[in-house]
Amino acid sequence: MTQSVVVQVGQCGNQVGCRFWDLALREHAAVNKKGVYDEALSSFFRNVDTRIDIDDGVDIYRRKICSLKARAVLIDMEEGVLKEILQGPLRDLFDSKQFITDVSGSGNNWAVGHKVYGHQYREQIVEKLRRAAEQCDCLQCFFVIHSMGGGTGSGLGTFVLKTLEEEFPEVYRFVTSVYPSAEDDVITSPYNSVLAMKELTEHADCVLPIDNQSLVEIVNKIHQMTSCGIARTGVKQNSLVSSSKGCVKEAEKPFDSMNNIVATLLLHLTSSARFEGSLNMDLNEISMNLVPFPQLHYLTSSLTPLYSLADVNVPPRRLDQMFSDAFSKEYQLIQADPKHSLYLACALLVRGNVQVSDLRRNIERLKPSLHFVSWNQEAWKTGLCSVPPVGHSYSLLALANNTCVKPTFMELRERFTKLYKKKAHLHHYLNVNGMEQSCFTEALSSLASLIDEYSQLDATKGVVLADPPRLNIAV
Template sequence: MSNSIVVQVGQCGNQIGSRFWDMVLQEHARNNRKGVYDDALSTFFRNVDKYGSHVPLGDGKKRITGLKARGLMVDMEEGVVGQIRKSPLGELFDSDQAVISNSGSGNNWAVGNCVYGPMYREEILEGIRRQAEWCDSLQSFFMLGSLGGGTGSGLGSFICETLADEYSEVYRFYTTVMPSENDDVVTSPYNSILSLSKLIDTADCVLPIENDALLDIYEKVVSQTETRASARTRKMALTDNGDKAMGGLCGVSGRKTHPFDAMNNIAANLLMNMTSSMRFEGSMNVDINDIVTNLVPFPRLKFVMSSMTPLYTLTDSSAAPRRVDQMFLDAFSRDSQLIKADPKAHRYLACALVARGDVEISDIRRNIDKLSSQLKFASWNRESWKTGICSVPPLGQPRCLLALANNCGIRNSLTRLNGRFNKLYRRKANLHHYTEHIDGADIASAAENVVDVIASYTEQEGR
């Protein structure tokens, strides 16, 4: 069984990572009732005895004595990492699995990349080396971060570049959150372009997520939840007294959940569903390396749009499960995309589907036949579907579907970021904060690198 290491960088990356570790443990606990350290658990966890010594997988029948995450937490502000260490999840991480500072990057990519990168390079590499040594077969790195801040963008892209140098044979997946258009970090356009340029050159696959898209999904789900709650309340009012009816309503819609918690859940679910075939058995398992092989036809066109259905951000057991055919329709609608885009309006270079739960091969084939006539695919890649089925369903639902697409619609998101960058760059606004650490020509070169990728996607759109 192959292993993967999760590297979570900055406040955003560590918040998403926290949700991932919590949810993936719940998923394994549901499916591993005997408490055995098996192949599924070994993907993201190692087993240790009461003295903290590593217990190898062996014949797969050893009992779980203590789990440690195959991961590294990195942040130049210790707030979020400190919260994780004080929570029950803190037991998953040894002291050498956190690299922190108290100074912060000041929302400046150049500080994160050019100052803290070299300063903490050896400490970060040593932490990763220790995790790699405990892997039987290290297959991939999953990096989590954001584009808009200083640490996630600057130090995150530095780590990705370092991994490309030190572990060139191990695939590097980078899940990154793109800032909102009304982001309150004035320098986020600079940070985004500089980080994207590095990821274009050093990551194997980039999975962008837009804050605005996550917020739209959250608001839609909350609205649907409140509608179902109101319907149940009306039904209770017909069968019971008013006090009980109001109590039922408060028990559902009165629950307070911070939007960012739910938004982080969505991002964490992307990683959970994408790695489900690595962790569990299925009739058509997809090797994680197949995602790169099939979805990145050109080395620089590596941005993969993602969508999931159903998209319930809150624990709502009353939500009716989606019908199989409806899931396929939803996965290709703009409402289910984790970026602000309509994939049907643009050309697909490749597409992968990962179904979980009670989905049959015939269901996938039937729906692919329907979708193939509705979607625009590149002329050189008509048979561009990669499919997989994992028999283990997600938490709380009998089935789900993850769609991963290399779609030319991503150029719109990149163009919006580049437009915001140009507004600042033309006026040289706040540029002096960056030129203290990097040459001005490097900033212009980074912008050209991103524009070149936009042009390449535009060219493919016409093919």
């Protein structure tokens, strides 16, 4: 059994990560009734005792988890969130040796996070990463969770990513990046996001971009669904979309529902690494099969059906509808419309009571309505994990390498350019030691090249290439 280490950076990264650990424990408690440490648990947890005791009763938060430790490194330059985690219900899941924190924060400045704190804490970061890696029997992947708009998440998060490539070049690097919406209250978020994008393009194996606006719309869609009679019982107390208890406090915070959706994405992505299945998909297969060009590793994601997120008691909809919804723009975790854009590759990760024949039938049904590059018409990867989300029959995570991410990047470039033309707030960055104006021009150039590559692919839509480009294809 392979293991993975989660690296949570910044306020957003740690809040999402905390939800992941809480929901992962729920899943394992539902399956592992006897509370015995097994291979499924070993993928993301290490055991410091010969036996664990997970309460699978009603009050799941009173279970004893003191013999389990999360395979995680938690980093934030403001100590508030990490302090709350250490005081919360999951405090026994971590120890102080897994934490790196400061008190002043990065001031919503990529340069402070990357250039100042990155170099200041590099030795500590490497030490804790090595310690986490040495506690794995077979380390397969690092999951980095961070946001793009702030200073620590974008700056220090991408510094950690670059450090992972330097220190562990053979270990896969999956990054979950939360992008700010256009109405973001951090005025410098376009700078931070574009500077971070250059690092993501150069140092990640796969990036799962998620934007706040899409999360808000999905949460609203779920609440609308549960209030209009589709689910008359409503959302359960402490459901996946409403619960914040496992993270810190009883009272729900504004971003709890959104963080839960991102955490659920990670649960789906890692389900085959944690549970048995008739068609399990290894994490390295995602990068191997979905990324034909090294830099085009941004994968859009969608989760269906939404009622499994809301944790409501409703009869399952038609199975085929779940597959159709996965390709609808309303279900994407980023503002995108993959069905009307060009696919380089697609993966369907199904959980629960679904047969291989169901997968094949739906792929054949959907293929005629989707546009794939001419040289990769059969670019489908499928995974089937037998363990569904808690309390539900089945669910689906669709991952797509699709040119529909281009509009998000173009909008980000436009917002960056508006600030940069006026030199607005630029001095806050240039006053940081090691930060030069060339960092901005290089980041903008990197983003422009990325957009151009997607545009070139878009131009081939519907065109059969006699000899497709192969020099940049990842092996």
